[in-house]
Amino acid sequence: MKILGHRGLPRLYPENTMKSFLAALSYGADGLETDVRLTADGIPVLIHDADLLRLAGEDVEVGELKFKELKDFNVGGEPIPTLEEFLSAIPPGKWINLEIKEPGAGEVTVEFALSHYDGQLIFSSFEHQLINELKRKYPNAKFGYLFDERHENLTLDEVRDLFREHTFSAHLPIEFKILDSKRFSEMCNLVKSLNLKLVLWTVNEPALISDIKELVDFVITDDVRLFL
Template identity: 55%
Template sequence: MKILGHRGLPVLYKENTLQSLLAPFSFGADGIETDVRLTKDGVPVLIHDETLTNFCGAGVRVGDLTLAELKEYKSNGETIPTLEEFLKLAPKNRCLNIEVKEYEAGELSVLICKTFYEGEIIFSSFNHRLINELKERYSGLKFGYLFDEQHISMSDEEILALFDKNTYSAHLPVIGLLYFPERLVNIIKELKKREIKIVLWTVNSKNDIARITEYVDYVITDDVRIFL
């Protein structure tokens, strides 16, 4: 089971900053998960939220700022890094889970990762159409579908059908084990039969996955120290 820092190590540092994203590696983590959006001038940057409210208290949208303008906003001296900046600093031959937040950021993120990083990269998104398109276009890369409450209405058959071709992983919320334990476990077992990797987020206690540890391939956690 590989341990990935959720947006880095947010229990110690501001999430998605270089300080946070690089910290898990010093504790021996296998990698990190981070989010990608585009600036107004089309540069992929690493931030989860659509606005800067949680980052520095500014209610401005990331997509309304050029990169130069975005870099003027800071949190404890840290700015929001570009995808390229992070890739150039990240240790090689580790695992990066790149979550694409916006459709427009998809292909550019893939191309930048291919250019600047040597190691395992998994591209995931809640936008299943985007993943469908990318996995057809880049058959040699790893792609995964993210699921949350917006997908509850999907039938098990519809979920499993997504994994019929060239799909590496399923990214499932660990909280689903609390609300839909039987259904989620059954889906996980079926996916494992199809040799799909199981990624659980956000796991902040070993007890959260005690009953299904044998099926879990990747854990995304706010505090990698719990598992290391």
């Protein structure tokens, strides 16, 4: 089971900052999960929210700012890193899960990451159509589907169809196990029957997966120290 820092180590440092990422690795994390969006001038940057309200106190959209304008803002005193800065700073050989937050960031993220990082790259998104398109264009890359309440009406057959070709992983929220244990179990069993990787997010209580550890390939957590 691989342990990935969810946006780094946000229990100690501001999320999706280089300080947070490097802290998670310093505790022995196998890799990192982060979020990619584009600025108005097409620079991939690492930030979860579409706007800066929660993180920087400004009600402005990331996609409406050019990168030089985004640099005027910070998250807890730390700059918002670019994808280039991130990949340049992370040691080779780590597992990096890049969650693509918007369709426009898809090809830019995949193209850049594949050519700039020597390690294991997983590209995931809640935008399933985007993943379908990227899988066709990059059949040798690793792609995963993220699931949440937006996909609760999908049948198992529809999920199976999503996984049909060039799929590496399925990413399920740990809350799913609590809210609908039967459906969660069905999804996990489907994933494993297709020899895909099972990724659980955001697992902040190890006891929640004590009974299914043998099924889990990746845990994404806010505090990697809980598992290391």
